[in-house]
Amino acid sequence: MRIFAGILMMIAAALLAAACATTQPIYNVQDAPIVAPAGKTYSMTEVQQAIMRAGATLGWQMNPEAPGRITGRIALRTHTAIVDITHNTKTYSIKYRDSTNLEARDGMIHRNYNGWIQNLDKAIRAQTSI
Helix, strand or coil, X not given: CHHHHHHHHHHHXXXXXXXXXXXXXXXXXXXXXXXXXXXXXXXXXXXXXHHHHHHHHCCCEEEXXXXXXXXXXXXXXXXXXXXXXXXXXXXXXXXXXXXXXXXXXXXXXXXXXXHHHHHHXXXXXXXXXX
16 A cells, blocks of 8 residues: 555656646747738738737837847846747748746746747737738
């Protein structure tokens, strides 16, 4: 019976350790389609404005660097993330550039970062579907 209890304790400890893991693979958005309402097409300026609005609604500082390229930066408490957002009139991509205090290394990052990118992706889709 003691052996069985010991095995159960080890399994429980392993499950707890896995549940507490704070890092995940870095989530990037690659060539997500821009789906305009029926009969509408967007210009590069309209796509840029939609992306900038989406970021601003979530607290991102959005800085247009060149046509089709925006840098996004978010700072929460002691954590900072910087992404490169590229776009044309049909697709956009969000790629990790840099971060502070998000445990980024070897393609892994704190799981909160991925949530921020997923929220930004959803906001961009919402802004481009108007």
